[in-house]
Amino acid sequence: MYKDYNMNQIILPMDLAYKLQENDIAFAVNDMVEAIPDEAFSGFLRTTGCPAYHPRMMMKIILCAYTQSVFSGRKIEELLKDSVRMMWLAQGYEPSYRTINRFRVHHEVQELLRQCFVQFRCQLVKEKVIEDESIFIDGTKIEANANKFTFVWRKSVERYSTRLVEKSNQLYEELLEHEIIPAIERDSQKELSNKELEEVVQKLDETIEGYDNRIETTQDTQKRKQLRSERKAPKQYRKKFKDFAARKQKYKQDLATLGDRNSYSKTDHDATFMRMKDDYMKNGQLKAGYNLQIATEGQYTLAYDIFPNPTDTLTLIPFLNTIEKGFFSLPSFIVADAGYGSEQNYDDVLNNRQRMPLITYSMYRKEKKKAYRNNAFNVANWHFDQEGETFICPNGKRVNFRYTSNKTDKAGFQRTFKVYECEDCSECPLRAQCTKAKEGNNRKVYYNEKWENQKAYIREVLSEQKTGEIYGKRKIDVEPVFGFLKANLHFTRTSVRGKKKVKNELGFALMAVNLRKYTARQSHQPILGQQNGANYRKAIIDTVFYLI
Structure with a gap:
């Protein structure tokens, strides 16, 4: 039946x-x-x-x-x-x-996705799924939809541009020396601009046209042969200067596209070449990609943004600006790994935003090891005389204060260092172990007082029970989101090109991860x-x- x-x-x-x-x-x-x-x-x-x-x-x-x-x-x-x-x-x-x-890829979709994340977070807070006292920030690299071998490097563009300037100036001097063309008015003696290169090409065209007219009007065979021979040089110069003008314009566009970056892809100009973790051959292969930054709590993505920076250090401040402007107010604790630990980031979170940074720095874990604490040549382990403002080196020599140095990094942030120099390292038996300075030079110590105070503050904060427990949740909160995105959702490469389009697609993918986790964890x-x-x-x- x-x-x-x-x-x-x-x-x-x-x-x-x-x-x-x-x-x-x-x-x-x-x-x-x-x-x-x-x-x-x-x-x-x-x-x-x-x-x-x-x-x-x-x-x-x-x-x-x-x-x-x-x-x-x-x-x-x-x-x-x-x-x-x-x-x-x-x-x-x-x-x-x-x-x-x-x-x-519509430009209005970005606002819809922002609304989705805002509404989703409001519901999580309402249902008390998240505590709303901290956010966990981390980044990952997503491969762009771009050809792997269409890269443009800033150093190469700058090197070729410099050679072009030198070669064009040299050939221009040759033209004047051989009286092939008259001199042109130049704005700068250092390099020929695109307009001036085109003017040189125009002068060469006139010179070649003069030879053509003379060849047509001359009946003498030997004279015609001589004029053709003389016309070869201007033609060769004209070809080279046309090439110079085209290449100079191209290098100018490349530098404009690069902006502050060191590379970009020809098939996706917004993508930057980065080292990916899936380098199976371990040969340092670079791929065009985007640096995806997310803020999570309870393993839910609450905000996101993409950046061209391969490293995370310079992304924290603009990402926090994005969160405050479009998603939600920052909670009391900002939690991130050592990749975000820098003097500029600590200063911004503590002073500008009045929040507590639970962010380690690069040497945080190494400083806890016994080998680091027992290293006699480490400046952190040297005795410091407060009254004389001097360090005492392992050989008992005084390392005295000399001057103050200010250094500005690529991001425009200025750091202040106190420079100390040893009184005499010439006959020190520990010199080879203590310093790599050349013979005749004494060891110098660059001490950033503000940075050292910030590190001491972070060590003190993370040693407390509550803040230590919050920082301990970082790995189990933000890392699983990337694992779910790449391993479970199988989203490892974008399918669109351009920063705005990629940002929309990543918004859909991250919200899909949120919805799958939301429905899987509860009815x-x-x-x-x-x-x-x-x-x-x-x-x-x-x-x-x-x-x-």
């Missing part, structure tokens, strides 16, 4: 939500997008042309597809025809892959107090069938 199965029987169309499980992720996606204020969608409204798909629906289907590790526009289009949850979210609509791709609770769609529709359908 079989259950009734008849393909020729007509059945009533039923709400697809009835087929979804009670805590299906589609309901979490639906409730969160519905919580976005209507004002956020005003930028998509058009008064002319064919009516567009509602941006709420487009947000829902893209977010839902990303939770299923589907990032291709064509595959999202296929899901709309196969997946029950996608058909329910789209309510029967089937936008093409072109429409999907155009929407997710679905309506976001922002909305009624559970599955239960509501199930109750209506059951009532209709009961009445029938």
Whole structure:
């Protein structure tokens, strides 16, 4: 005996939500997008042309597809025809892959994603899933959608540009020396500008044209042969100066594209070449990528941004600015690893933002080791005479204060050092172990008093029980987000190019991670107090069938 199965029987169309499980992720996606204020969608409204798909629906289907590790526009289009949850979210609509791709790189989508993160965090705070007293910050490198071997390096551009200037000046002097062209007016004697190079080419064209006219009007064969021979040099110079003008313009554009970076990719100008952790051959292969920075709590991403810096040190301050401007107010504790520990970052968090930085520095763990504390040649272990303001070296010599030095780094931050110099290192038996200074020079010690005070403050703060426990949560809070993103969601490479587009795509991916964790950890609770769609529709359908 079989259950009734008849393909020729007509059945009533039923709400697809009835087929979804009670805590299906589609309901979490639906409730969160519905919580976005209507004002956020005003930028998509058009008064002319064919009516567009509602941006709420487009947000829902893209977010839902990303939770299923589907990032291709064509595959999202296929899901709309196969997946029950996608058909329910789209309510029967089937936008093409072109429409999907155009929407997710739209400039207004960035504001919608920001609203999603804000609403999601508000709900987590309301449900007391997160404590809202600290945030954990970390970064990872995401490979860009760019060719691996189309790199442009700042050092190479600057070197080639310098050679071009030297060569063009040399050839210009040769032109004047051989009286091939008259001198031109120059703004600077150091290098020829693009306008001046073009002017030289124009003068050479006139010289070559003069030779052409003379060749045409001369009937003597030997004279014509001589003129052709004389015309070769101006032609060769003209070819070289045309090349100089084109290359100079190219180098100028390359430097403008580089900005403050050291490299960029020709196929994605916003991507910078970085060392990735998946260097299986261990040959130092560089890949074009972006530095993704996130702020988490409870293993949920609450804010994000992308940067071209390969290292994390210079990203903390602009990332904190992004959080305060677009996401939420900073909590009491800012937690990060040693990659963010610097004098500038400590100064900004403590003085400008009035928060407590639970951020270690590069030598924090090494300083705790016995070998470091027992190293007699380490300045931190030397005796310091407060009255005489001198250090005492392992050989008993006095290292006296000499002068104050100010150094400015690439970011424009100025650090102040007190420079101490040993009174005499010439006949010291410990010289080879103590210093690498050349013979005749004494050992110098550069002491940054402000930096040392900051490190002492961090050591004291992290030694306390409460703050130590908060810092101890860092690895289990922020690191699993990257693991989930790359290992579970399989998002390891972007599919779009350009910083703004990449930022949108990463926003979808990170919110997909949040939604998957939210639905996996607990039975679905309506976001922002909305009624559970599955239960509501199930109750209506059951009532209709009961009445029938």
